[in-house]
Amino acid sequence: MIDSKMADALNDQINAELYSSYLYLAMAADLSSKNFNGFAQWMRVQAQEELIHAMKLYDYLIQRGGAVLLAQVDAPATSWDNVLSAFEDAYEHEKYVTGRINSLVDLAEELRDHATRSFLQWFVDEQVEEEATADEVVGKLRMVSDSGNGMLMMDRDLGAREPLLVASDDAD
Numbered sequence: 034m035i036d037s038k039m040a041d042a043l044n045d046q047i048n049a050e051l052y053s054s055y056l057y058l059a060m061a062a063d064l065s066s067k068n069f070n071g072f073a074q075w076m077r078v079q080a081q082e083e084l085i086h087a088m089k090l091y092d093y094l095i096q097r098g099g100a101v102l103l104a105q106v107d108a109p110a111t112s113w114d115n116v117l118s119a120f121e122d123a124y125e126h127e128k129y130v131t132g133r134i135n136s137l138v139d140l141a142e143e144l145r146d147h148a149t150r151s152f153l154q155w156f157v158d159e160q161v162e163e164e165a166t167a168d169e170v171v172g173k174l175r176m177v178s179d180s181g182n183g184m185l186m187m188d189r190d191l192g193a194r195e196p197l198l199v200a201s202d203d204a205d
């Protein structure tokens with residue numbers, strides 16, 4: 034049975050991942066409203082990925098005999114000045130999440146909870162990828178944000194990101 038301190042911290046992380054999903058969905062909606070449907074698609078898929086992160090924690094907690102306690106999810110911002118500022122916020126958010134994952138690892142080590150420490154390694158590795166991806170998009174946007182053509186090309190490229198989850202109507 035998982036230590037209650039560790040279970041509380043994992044429940045907080047479920048909330049943080051659900052908030053991440055909400056944040057990226059808000060960015061997707063704002064980008065769609067500005068006709069950047071490719072950037073919006075990328076954010077929609079990112080929102081799905083965050084939901085999967087939350088579910089990994091959810092399943093692990095249940096597997097270890099912990100109770101999943103879902104708390105209120107804060108409302109994210111609803112609009113950004115431009116595409117670059119949305120992706121800059123996404124990058125900052127990922128750095129914040131990395132800090133949270135590192136704190137969870139510290140707690141697992143302090144509690145000598147080797148199973149949770151091992152489980153969390155997936156998130157440690159995932160955060161390296163999450164930060165690198167967001168940082169790369171920010172870097173490219175800084176290069177092209179003054180060029181209409183460049184922005185349209187990036188919008189098209191990022192719009193190629195495949196969905197991870199499909200609505201049941203689209204599944205067959």
Ligand code: FEO
Pocket residue numbers: 050053082083086127130163
């Ligand atoms: Fe679940 Fe983007 O970190």
